[in-house]
Amino acid sequence: xxxxxxxxxxxxxxxxxxxxxxxxxxxxxxxxxxxxxxxxxxxxxxxxxxxxxxxxxxxxxxxxxxxxxxxxxxxxxxxxxxxxxxxxxxxxxxxxxxxxxxxxxxxxxxxxxxxxxxxxxxxxxxxxxxxxxxxxxxxxxxxxxxxxxxxxxxxxxxxxxxxxxxxxxxxxxxxxxxxxxxxxxxxxxxxxxxxxxxxxxxxxxxxxxxxxxxxxxxxxxxxxxxxxxxxxxxxxxxxxxxxxxxxxxxxxxxxxxxxxxxxxxxxxxxxxxxxxxxxxxxxxxxxxxxxxxxxxxxxx
Amino acid sequence: xxxxxxxxxxxxxxxxxxxxxxxxxxxxxxxxxxxxxxxxxxxxxxxxxxxxxxxxxxxxxxxxxxxxxxxxxxxxxxxxxxxxxxxxxxxxxxxxxxxxxxxxxxxxxxxxxxxxxxxxxxxxxxxxxxxxxxxxxxxxxxxxxxxxxxxxxxxxxxxxxxxxxxxxxxxxxxxxxxxxxxxxxxxxxxxxxxxxxxxxxxxxxxxxxxxxxxxxxxxxxxxxxxxxxxxxxxxxxxxxxxxxxxxxxxxxxxxxxxxxxxxxxxxxxxxxxxxxxxxxxxxxxxxxxxxxxxxxxxxxxxxxxxxxxxxxxxxxxxxxxxxxxxxxxxxxxxxxxxxxxxxxxxxxxxxxxxxxxxxxxxxxxxxxxxxxxxxxxxxxxxxxxxxxxxxxxxxxxxxxxxxxxxxxxxxx
Numbered sequence: 106x107x108x109x110x111x112x113x114x115x116x117x118x119x120x121x122x123x124x125x126x127x128x129x130x131x132x133x134x135x136x137x138x139x140x141x142x143x144x145x146x147x148x149x150x151x152x153x154x155x156x157x158x159x160x161x162x163x164x165x166x167x168x169x170x171x172x173x174x175x176x177x178x179x180x181x182x183x184x185x186x187x188x189x190x191x192x193x194x195x196x197x198x199x200x201x202x203x204x205x206x207x208x209x210x211x212x213x214x215x216x217x218x219x220x221x222x223x224x225x226x227x228x229x230x231x232x233x234x235x236x237x238x239x240x241x242x243x244x245x246x247x248x249x250x251x252x253x254x255x256x257x258x259x260x261x262x263x264x265x266x267x268x269x270x271x272x273x274x275x276x277x278x279x280x281x282x283x284x285x286x287x288x289x290x291x292x293x294x295x296x297x298x299x300x301x302x303x304x305x306x307x308x309x310x311x312x313x314x315x316x317x318x319x320x321x322x323x324x325x326x327x328x329x330x331x332x333x334x335x336x337x338x339x340x341x342x343x344x345x346x347x348x349x350x351x352x353x354x355x356x357x358x359x360x361x362x363x364x365x366x367x368x369x370x371x372x373x374x375x376x377x378x379x380x381x382x383x384x385x386x387x388x389x390x391x392x393x394x395x396x397x398x399x400x401x402x403x404x405x
Numbered sequence: 406x407x408x409x410x411x412x413x414x415x416x417x418x419x420x421x422x423x424x425x426x427x428x429x430x431x432x433x434x435x436x437x438x439x440x441x442x443x444x445x446x447x448x449x450x451x452x453x454x455x456x457x458x459x460x461x462x463x464x465x466x467x468x469x470x471x472x473x474x475x476x477x478x479x480x481x482x483x484x485x486x487x488x489x490x491x492x493x494x495x496x497x498x499x500x501x502x503x504x505x506x507x508x509x510x511x512x513x514x515x516x517x518x519x520x521x522x523x524x525x526x527x528x529x530x531x532x533x534x535x536x537x538x539x540x541x542x543x544x545x546x547x548x549x550x551x552x553x554x555x556x557x558x559x560x561x562x563x564x565x566x567x568x569x570x571x572x573x574x575x576x577x578x579x580x581x582x583x584x585x586x587x588x589x590x591x592x593x594x595x596x597x598x599x600x601x602x603x604x605x606x607x608x609x610x611x612x613x614x615x616x617x618x619x620x621x622x623x624x625x626x627x628x629x630x631x632x633x634x635x636x637x638x639x640x641x642x643x644x645x646x647x648x649x650x651x652x653x654x655x656x657x658x659x660x661x662x663x664x665x666x667x668x669x670x671x672x673x674x675x676x677x678x679x680x681x682x683x684x685x686x687x688x689x690x691x692x693x694x695x696x697x698x699x700x701x702x703x704x705x706x707x708x709x710x711x712x713x714x715x716x717x718x719x720x721x722x723x724x725x726x727x728x729x730x731x732x733x734x735x736x737x738x739x740x741x742x743x744x745x746x747x748x749x750x751x752x753x754x755x756x757x758x759x760x761x762x763x764x765x766x767x768x769x770x771x772x773x774x775x776x777x778x779x780x781x782x783x784x785x786x787x788x789x790x791x792x793x794x795x796x797x798x799x800x801x802x803x804x805x806x807x808x809x810x811x812x813x814x815x816x817x
Contacts, residue, residue: 121630230462232651234685243662325627326651329460334627368631374595377623
């Protein structure tokens with residue numbers, strides 16, 4: 106392999122990796138905000154992502170609504186559905202013993218329900234394309250070829266994550282959410298409505314999943330199994346530190362780039378293994394994740 | 406109807422049974438007791454299964470419909486040795502556990518005489534151990550099932566559509582002979598399925614004096630940038646894809662984005678819905694130099710396929726009225742069911758499982774549907790090993806000259 110080819114591979118690998126990595130980052134943020142406030146991973150994150158994509162497809166293709174209506178409607182449906190799941194199911198579970206295990210099982214249940222529901226419609230049986238908002242014309246940056254869709258994905262993902270960062274740091278509701286994540290009991294003592302805040306967090310997580318779905322669906326094709334991509338969101342969250350939002354973003358980008366570089370410089374067969382090798386390396390060398398802070402020991 | 410009879414009867418002639426072929430269908434079998442379950446004086450029970458729900462429904466539903474209409478036709482002609490074929494149908498969901506459970510139910514509860522089913526290779530292969538132990542003749546529906554076909558066992562037969570080994574070998578043969586490819590890019594799955602077709606692709610490339618640049622990808626891959634950049638760097642004359650439809654779509658799209666102009670040959674595994682493929686890729690420009698492999702004896706709408714399509718429309722008018730029906734994989738169910746009915750016919754009026762399996766091990770017949778003969782041998786359990794190729798411009802399919810027969814032979 107000559108230097109010219111290595112340079113080309115590096116440019117294209119990093120550029121394409123940033124695009125897919127930004128989607129993993131969005132999914133990782135959706136996972137982390139739930140984990141920070143409930144201490145349980147949301148195993149339905151992938152299916153929320155998948156179902157949101159199908160809702161958008163239904164609105165766009167079957168109801169023939171314009172994009173400008175489809176985007177807010179899809180985000181709204183995902184927000185409400187996820188918030189209602191918390192309100193109707195998880196809040197009940199919250200009053201029982203072994204809360205974390207029950208929450209995990211409930212999210213697994215939701216994932217089966219959503220996948221089954223999409224399959225039942227018959228629409229999920231064949232891979233379908235989701236129309237691209239930005240078009241598929243290509244542009245060349247250096248030697249890397251990207252589509253307008255790629256640029257759009259990266260730009261929107263960065264803007265969305267910036268908005269979320271500002272929301273969590275500079276708004277009253279965002280700060281309340283962070284307080285709930287840090288210490289729910291103390292948050293209640295200072296007047297934060299725990300249930301309402303957690304419901305909002307679930308809604309936001311659904312909204313983020315929906316946004317990721319709207320952005321990536323034109324690139325990866327839609328099937329009822331497309332939610333499996335969320336495993337890379339989990340990998341990103343673990344690499345970044347499961348409780349760190351900036352870490353989740355960093356983890357997503359690392360995985361996106363690592364997948365491409367491993368595929369280009371080692372083997373295409375190794376692409377699917379790369380995220381898990383990265384997880385193992387991070388867990389061995391820095392168990393709390395890249396930006397996860399010090400390992401905290403819970404007092405019992 | 407004439408073609409249907411010819412298909413059935415040619416099979417018998419080729420099988421060396423012409424002597425009683427002409428009178429076989431209407432003859433009443435002798436009264437008596439039978440050593441194997443699932444058979445009476447008036448009926449013979451066959452377990453028929455395929456994925457009838459879930460994501461793989463498109464792979465199994467229509468082939469099963471085709472098999473069922475063949476059995477119905479045989480029953481309409483008086484059955485086999487006077488016995489009507491009684492079908493017990495199960496949904497295997499394209500899943501190994503579900504398929505094995507379905508097979509066990511069919512054998513142990515429904516007491517079928519033999520099995521005919523499976524559209525997904527990994528799932529069908531999972532039944533190997535049980536079927537071999539139970540000594541039940543098992544003809545796969547449209548699964549390639551190479552893992553259960555080689556090394557050969559006495560009871561398992563498959564690849565009525567095409568074996569993966571033959572699919573890989575014949576695509577390379579086409580790329581080399583018809584498209585004059587000397588450097589061939591080859592993208593397959595990184596699983597057993599991909600390994601089977603790669604084995605013969607490498608064998609055929611070596612025989613043809615061509616070189617292969619292979620990229621093996623995960624079937625669930627979301628970003629094909631890396632393998633496609635490596636293929637572009639290898640600068641092949643032809644690119645062959647033996648992946649499923651979803652990764653194939655991503656690859657065709659990426660090839661177009663990267664400005665790759667070489668001919669692309671898509672193996673039959675990715676051709677379930679060509680209209681959807683074009684829609685998903687987003688532009689017909691990506692199909693300017695595009696070929697698809699098929700394993701039937703004509704274009705899907707060609708005159709040689711007419712009898713199957715007509716039969717389907719008559720038997721399933723509601724299904725035929727649905728968009729994209731019959732599906733491209735529908736005809737594959739016919740040679741599978743023909744294998745079963747021809748073997749039962751040749752096994753005589755008092756068939757045993759052992760006798761039917763023995764007949765199947767040397768059965769050869771012309772299906773009237775597929776690109777090549779359906780043929781089994783002492784070391785060969787794959788029924789169909791030939792391909793045709795169609796140039797596809799995103800709209801029309803033009804048959805390319807020649808039928809490509811796999812030259813790979815299993816060596817124990």
